[in-house]
Amino acid sequence: MATKTERKLRSDGQRSRQTILRAAANLATVDGLEGISIGNLAAHIGMSKSGLYAHFGSKEELQLATVDTAGEIFAAEVIEPAETIADPLEQLRALFNRFLSYLERRVFPGGCFFASVEVEFGTRPGAVQDRITAVQQGWRGRLERLIREAQAAGSLDAAEDPAQLAFELDSYLLMGNTGFVLHEDPAHLHRARTAIERRLRQSGPQPSRRTRR
Amino acid sequence: MATKTERKLRSDGQRSRQTILRAAANLATVDGLEGISIGNLAAHIGMSKSGLYAHFGSKEELQLATVDTAGEIFAAEVIEPAETIADPLEQLRALFNRFLSYLERRVFPGGCFFASVEVEFGTRPGAVQDRITAVQQGWRGRLERLIREAQAAGSLDAAEDPAQLAFELDSYLLMGNTGFVLHEDPAHLHRARTAIERRLRQSGPQPSRRTRR
Numbered sequence: 001m002a003t004k005t006e007r008k009l010r011s012d013g014q015r016s017r018q019t020i021l022r023a024a025a026n027l028a029t030v031d032g033l034e035g036i037s038i039g040n041l042a043a044h045i046g047m048s049k050s051g052l053y054a055h056f057g058s059k060e061e062l063q064l065a066t067v068d069t070a071g072e073i074f075a076a077e078v079i080e081p082a083e084t085i086a087d088p089l090e091q092l093r094a095l096f097n098r099f100l101s102y103l104e105r106r107v108f109p110g111g112c113f114f115a116s117v118e119v120e121f122g123t124r125p126g127a128v129q130d131r132i133t134a135v136q137q138g139w140r141g142r143l144e145r146l147i148r149e150a151q152a153a154g155s156l157d158a159a160e161d162p163a164q165l166a167f168e169l170d171s172y173l174l175m176g177n178t179g180f181v182l183h184e185d186p187a188h189l190h191r192a193r194t195a196i197e198r199r200l201r202q203s204g205p206q207p208s209r210r211t212r213r
Numbered sequence: 214m215a216t217k218t219e220r221k222l223r224s225d226g227q228r229s230r231q232t233i234l235r236a237a238a239n240l241a242t243v244d245g246l247e248g249i250s251i252g253n254l255a256a257h258i259g260m261s262k263s264g265l266y267a268h269f270g271s272k273e274e275l276q277l278a279t280v281d282t283a284g285e286i287f288a289a290e291v292i293e294p295a296e297t298i299a300d301p302l303e304q305l306r307a308l309f310n311r312f313l314s315y316l317e318r319r320v321f322p323g324g325c326f327f328a329s330v331e332v333e334f335g336t337r338p339g340a341v342q343d344r345i346t347a348v349q350q351g352w353r354g355r356l357e358r359l360i361r362e363a364q365a366a367g368s369l370d371a372a373e374d375p376a377q378l379a380f381e382l383d384s385y386l387l388m389g390n391t392g393f394v395l396h397e398d399p400a401h402l403h404r405a406r407t408a409i410e411r412r413l414r415q416s417g418p419q420p421s422r423r424t425r426r
Contacts, residue, residue, distance in 0.1 A: 123243045174382035174387055202415070
């Protein structure tokens with residue numbers, strides 16, 4: 001059985017690990033995930049390189065743990081608060097609002113962590129890219145599932161292709177992120193919100209199918 | 214007056230400069246524009262650091278010249294071929310098709326140069342960010358102008374906000390780029406094309422304004 005001192009040490013180590021990874025995730029949205037070497041991060045948080053090596057054996061381990069931490073932050077900030085909403089269309093709307101609020105509140109200094117690293121790691125196959133892709137696919141899959149559920153519930157037009165609609169809605173978020181980060185102007189988030197509302201309204205239930213194309 | 218030998222030397226220097234900058238622009242879409250140090254680029258193209266310093270006095274000068282070169286490539290690949298089309302809506306469609314083709318043909322190995330560096334330099338104010346922003350604003354401004362011209366010509370609904378419509382159309386291109394780079398699957402480019410066509414059709418001239426919202 002662990003003594004009180006051992007538990008205290010382990011808990012300090014856990015806290016310290018979380019602090020390091022939070023700093024790493026922040027830094028990755030500014031300098032890139034590839035910019036996070038153990039040396040660079042050690043200098044940034046004022047810790048010795050050997051101390052960091054004790055936590056993470058390699059740069060790749062550090063990058064993987066950073067992606068996991070960013071995923072947990074994303075889940076806590078965007079996904080989990082929306083999951084309490086039973087109605088699928090309203091849960092979808094809540095996800096988009098939470099995402100835009102997560103950008104506006106600058107949870108990460110350089111915008112959405114995943115939007116940054118998807119582009120950066122698009123050309124770097126390997127374990128880190130796989131982890132990033134899994135988060136991206138989980139997000140897109142969640143949007144598609146909620147769209148299908150909203151179609152089944154009759155609150156979205158059943159004629160919409162869920163994958164296509166999810167792509168379009170996700171596009172507005174991505175462009176909102178890029179514009180907001182580059183211009184530091186929330187007008188880009190408002191444009192994304194306007195686009196989402198228009199698109200959802202337009203794919204609302206169609207009492208009489210329009211024949212016009 | 215320059216002798217023939219002097220002209221030959223200058224022209225070799227010009228060619229060499231263009232070769233270096235083309236390599237730098239390619240590398241920037243893989244390693245980031247910040248990843249292009251003079252040392253890194255020298256190793257990549259097999260040239261001495263002092264040779265590169267003779268062309269570019271500093272890393273920032275090299276980055277600025279790289280953005281300019283990427284802008285010239287973008288203009289030649291995407292903008293100029295479409296400019297010959299007189300009808301504004303058709304020119305807009307041609308711009309989108311050229312953009313998607315520029316991605317599919319992998320003009321840059323890591324997708325659209327500007328999509329990559331906009332995210333990367335969003336958090337790095339300075340001369341390089343200003344140059345990138347100017348290209349991005351020029352592109353978006355071009356889309357808005359063509360939308361206004363198409364509205365004036367009666368081929369797009371005059372009730373559309375040109376800036377909002379340009380944002381939405383540009384979003385599909387950005388998401389098409391991100392998906393294509395990350396998954397190496399042209400399905401993402403097809404989704405972008407489908408989204409653009411749907412959106413343009415939907416904002417086509419409205420003979421009788423729909424009252425439904």
